[in-house]
Amino acid sequence: MAGEIQIGGTTFATESGGTVTVSNVALTGGSLTGTEIDLKSSGTTIYKSDGITALLSESTGVATLANTTLASTNKFPAGTIIAVGQPVKNADNTSDQTSSGNVADTSFSITVNSGNYVLIQYTWTNVKNAGSGTTGHHYVNLYGGGLGVSPGITVAHALGYQAAAETRDQCAISYLDTNPGTNPTYGLYAIINNTLYLRFFNIFATYYEIQV
Numbered sequence: 001m002a003g004e005i006q007i008g009g010t011t012f013a014t015e016s017g018g019t020v021t022v023s024n025v026a027l028t029g030g031s032l033t034g035t036e037i038d039l040k041s042s043g044t045t046i047y048k049s050d051g052i053t054a055l056l057s058e059s060t061g062v063a064t065l066a067n068t069t070l071a072s073t074n075k076f077p078a079g080t081i082i083a084v085g086q087p088v089k090n091a092d093n094t095s096d097q098t099s100s101g102n103v104a105d106t107s108f109s110i111t112v113n114s115g116n117y118v119l120i121q122y123t124w125t126n127v128k129n130a131g132s133g134t135t136g137h138h139y140v141n142l143y144g145g146g147l148g149v150s151p152g153i154t155v156a157h158a159l160g161y162q163a164a165a166e167t168r169d170q171c172a173i174s175y176l177d178t179n180p181g182t183n184p185t186y187g188l189y190a191i192i193n194n195t196l197y198l199r200f201f202n203i204f205a206t207y208y209e210i211q212v
Contacts, residue, residue: 080211085110088122088205096129096197097190102150103140103200107187112209118145118180119208122188126169128160129197136196137161140171144186146179151189160196176210 005013014021045057053067076082087108097103112118120142128136137160143152155173177184186205190198 076211078211081208082113082116082211083209084207086204086206088203091200091203093200093203096199098192098197100151100191101189102143103188103190105200105203106205107144107185108205108207109183109185110207110209112180112182112184114182116180116212117210118177118184119174119210120144120177120186121172121174121206121208122204123170123172124188124203125201126159126171127199127201128163128165128167128169129199130165131195131197132160132165133195134162134164136192136194137163138193138196138198139191140173141189141191142173142175142186143189145177145181145184147175147177147186150187151191154191160198165197 003015004011011023014023046055047053048055048067055065055067057064057066087110088106091105093104095104106122106124110118122142126138137158139154139158140156141150141152142155143150147153155175156171159169159171160167186207188200190200192198
């Protein structure tokens with residue numbers, strides 16, 4: 001039946017309808033003062049409601065958290081990589097690029113937690129196809145997030161300059177965006193100079209969201 005338990009006139013446990021409610025209780029152990037909860041000794045374990053699955057245990061002074069899922073609201077130490085993805089994988093252009101503009105098959109959009117940084121990495125192969133002049137060359141820019149809309153900023157300079165047609169360049173860039181916003185779209189932009197028939201092959205793009 002319903003009832004309550006008191007110590008010194010203070011109620012700390014009541015029962016109603018089969019439910020026991022505990023209140024006005026400070027759980028202490030070791031040298032704590034009554035405002036914290038601690039594991040009383042090595043070997044103590046906190047279990048799930050099934051009484052079998054361990055959640056928190058201590059052994060030889062080391063506490064171990066197990067069988068738990070961290071909510072997205074948890075904040076990790078600064079510098080922790082909390083998300084990674086490769087939205088562009090081995091993409092190839094299907095036609096030559098002969099004028100300045102966004103590079104096909106390189107753009108991607110992501111969602112970022114407010115205030116975090118994003119590290120962007122691209123690798124690709126450039127081919128200076130037949131019909132290109134010796135002085136035909138290009139710059140590659142990165143755009144998106146804190147870099148602004150295309151054309152963005154230059155990350156590769158004068159590729160293919162003074163090179164013969166059919167020349168191939170292996171390229172890689174890495175950029176830390178410290179102001180990406182929450183829904184950035186990144187991509188590459190090519191600035192074409194002189195007569196150039198340019199193709200991008202084996203395009204990979206990888207991003208890392210970094211806790212700030």
